[in-house]
Amino acid sequence: MSSGGRLAEEEQGFVLESELNRFLSEVEARAYRFAAIGVGDPDEALDVVQDAMISLVRRYSKRPAEEWRPLFFRILSNRIRDFHRRRRVRDSVLRYFGGQHGEQPDPVAAAADPSHNRPEDEVARADAMAALESALAELPTRQREAFMLRNFEGLNVAETAVAMRCSDGSVKTHYSRATHRLREILGEYY
Amino acid sequence: MNMQDxxxxxxxxxxxxxxxxxxxxxxxxxxxxRLRAARERALEELVPRTLFGGARLWIPAVAAAALVALVTLPLVQRNGTDADAGFETMAAADLEILLGEEELEMLAELEFYEWLELEAPDESGGESIDGVG
Structure with a gap:
């Protein structure tokens, strides 16, 4: 390859790296909370997010940037599902050998930083968020994914369908069922 | 959020x-x-393709070629000319001498052999005392 061609390629590489860095920095905190709700453990959530980031860079960095968001959340959702599958196997093994029912997340470590707001507001917000997280945990996986992708991440139906690898119709069904079920569970909170 | 809600x-x-x-x-x-570190770790996946261009592909190829050359060169030389074969025989013989136990004894009695050579130069016919050379 000529030096001009190599320079152009390197420049493209830097642009790509810069765009990916920007995309990941925008999405990482939301992805972490998304994963934390999905797996219920802050450390596991960090691992899941890192795996999803690496997988996106390895497999989809050459895809158009506008596709990254749904693809990233597809990977993230897959990783969360993989986590639950592994945990089911681990828990069944532990039960078989008479061990504990898996490790429980540390509530102190999982608590958000309360330095931004008044304590009473923060407590109320934390209570509401805990109730919401608890309700989301009761939803079937696909309903939870549809709700979080549509409502929290603001993906449209088509993008959510890409992220969930299903049809637009399935997204609408899962989302509708999720909102109804959340209303039933949360009552006054919702 | 859905507009029809x-x-x-x-x-x-x-x-x-x-x-x-x-x-x-x-x-x-x-x-x-930790999230920032995770992002940086993920972006490292791009580095071989961006900073070093095709280096990721040719560096292992050059290393593999060098290794193959290192292994096959002596084999090629072994199948070379008769002169090469003669040289190789000599080299092998030298190695044998260096490693031979009796030659170590010769080195220990070097003064005796030097004296012997001085005393009887015509009998040896110019050859070294052990007939190798």
Whole structure:
């Protein structure tokens, strides 16, 4: 390859790296909370997010940037599902050998930083968020994914369908069922 | 959020989104640092393709070629000319001498052999005392 061609390629590489860095920095905190709700453990959530980031860079960095968001959340959702599958196997093994029912997340470590707001507001917000997280945990996986992708991440139906690898119709069904079920569970909170 | 949602439902959805956004905003510094590290780790996956261009492909290829050359060169030389074969025989014989136990004894009695050579030069016919050379 000529030096001009190599320079152009390197420049493209830097642009790509810069765009990916920007995309990941925008999405990482939301992805972490998304994963934390999905797996219920802050450390596991960090691992899941890192795996999803690496997988996106390895497999989809050459895809158009506008596709990254749904693809990233597809990977993230897959990783969360993989986590639950592994945990089911681990828990069944532990039960078989008479061990504990898996490790429980540390509530102190999982608590958000309360330095931004008044304590009473923060407590109320934390209570509401805990109730919401608890309700989301009761939803079937696909309903939870549809709700979080549509409502929290603001993906449209088509993008959510890409992220969930299903049809637009399935997204609408899962989302509708999720909102109804959340209303039933949360009552006054919702 | 869906535009067809009823007003009360829309309010609930907006409330739950606001809660989620707030939980994102209050992520602690240590977690943010770990997320940044995770991002940097992920971006390292790009480095071989960007900073070094095709180096990721040709460096292992050159290393493999050098290894193959290192292994096959002596074999090629072994199948070379008769002169090469003669040289190789000589080299092997030298090695045998160096490693032979009796030659170590010769080195220990070097003064005796030097004397012997001086005493009887015509009998040896110019050859060294052990007939190798």
């Amino acid at each position: 009823k007003p009360a439902e829309r309010e609930s959805l907006e409330g739950s989104k606001a809660l989620f956004d707030s939980s994102v905003d209050t992520i602690d510094g240590a977690t943010r640092a």
